[in-house]
Amino acid sequence: MNYKIVENLNFRFSTQDQNIFSFNMNYIYIYAFLTIINIFIIYKFNFISKIYNLYDFPNEKRKDQSKPIPLIGGLIILINFLVFSFIDLYLNKEFFNSIKIFGNINILIFYVSLIFFYIVGYVDDKLDLSPLSKILSSIIILYIFFSSNNDLVINNLNFISLSKNIDLFSFSFPFTILCIIVLINALNMMDGMNLLSASFFIFIFIFFIFLNFSIYASFTFLISILFFITLNYKGRAFLGDNGVFILGFVVSVMLIAFYEKRELNAEYIILLLFLPIIDFIRLAFVRIRNGSSPFLADTNHFHHVLKNKFGYKKTVIIFNSFFYLPSILVFFFKFNVLFTIFLLLTIYFSLIIFIKKL
Numbered sequence: 001m002n003y004k005i006v007e008n009l010n011f012r013f014s015t016q017d018q019n020i021f022s023f024n025m026n027y028i029y030i031y032a033f034l035t036i037i038n039i040f041i042i043y044k045f046n047f048i049s050k051i052y053n054l055y056d057f058p059n060e061k062r063k064d065q066s067k068p069i070p071l072i073g074g075l076i077i078l079i080n081f082l083v084f085s086f087i088d089l090y091l092n093k094e095f096f097n098s099i100k101i102f103g104n105i106n107i108l109i110f111y112v113s114l115i116f117f118y119i120v121g122y123v124d125d126k127l128d129l130s131p132l133s134k135i136l137s138s139i140i141i142l143y144i145f146f147s148s149n150n151d152l153v154i155n156n157l158n159f160i161s162l163s164k165n166i167d168l169f170s171f172s173f174p175f176t177i178l179c180i181i182v183l184i185n186a187l188n189m190m191d192g193m194n195l196l197s198a199s200f201f202i203f204i205f206i207f208f209i210f211l212n213f214s215i216y217a218s219f220t221f222l223i224s225i226l227f228f229i230t231l232n233y234k235g236r237a238f239l240g241d242n243g244v245f246i247l248g249f250v251v252s253v254m255l256i257a258f259y260e261k262r263e264l265n266a267e268y269i270i271l272l273l274f275l276p277i278i279d280f281i282r283l284a285f286v287r288i289r290n291g292s293s294p295f296l297a298d299t300n301h302f303h304h305v306l307k308n309k310f311g312y313k314k315t316v317i318i319f320n321s322f323f324y325l326p327s328i329l330v331f332f333f334k335f336n337v338l339f340t341i342f343l344l345l346t347i348y349f350s351l352i353i354f355i356k357k358l
Contacts (some may be wrong), residue, residue, distance in 0.1 A: 023352035027216045034080050036228040056238050071125045071240030073228050080224035098214035100151045113145040117249045131295035142177045152256050160265045160352040162339045184248035186280035193303045195316050197239050198229050203323040213258050267337040274344050275322045309355045
């Protein structure tokens, strides 16, 4: 089982593969159409927000806004993706082929899973579901999805740097579901300040484009997120759980498909997801130690710690540094992946210890 090591990845810019220099013109037309849709959403934002009627209300303990903010980010992402994917189905099924979902039934199950994740997020935004309700709902959705898509189940963990291949055997199925639930919850915890979640997802889709994986779909998500940012950076709209849930689900499936194609090793996935995952683990440990639920909302997140010390703008810069700099070090300067992860761990905990002691 030979994975291509990150440092020696073949970017496959060939005549057989789509790449950023040879776009199919049909997709250019799709992006033009999506741009028109997004401009209309921005232009009619206030009207659409009232119809959508989903808001994040001020909270003295955890939220800075002084008025209700529309949680419309998920709707923008969903509309863009559905328009793209429906048209893509009639072209060459680039997206579904890239994530190893074949056959009309499996494609339908993907759409149903996506919509149900959106509904769970929407209901959570509306009614504030309990953590147990969200987890159980996610488990049911993922169980149905992976039952029909066995090719996407993580069967082993291959660490090239350690020359280790860990077979998961019967634990493969629950491990795959657990990974996605943890990631979605970690991303949801990170969505507590303007631009943070959007910055992370932009980074992920740039990563997919850079490695020539599902380029057309990745550009679609980039377009929708960039339009969302025009609203989010001034605090006019938030992504909401509905947005985080659908993006978390899609990104999880794309990462697993990329990994299962033997073109990405486990170390680099850890590097990509380092910040949301390590912050989730730290917060869960601290909350359990304090006798509270690991899913209880508070102001101990990494972005809260940074903002209290450095302010909003520097916090956004530091967050993006955790996303982009490690990848630059590994890809362009050939840093060892495990060493880079250890370096990130050191910087992360040093910042928290230093700031909290002040």
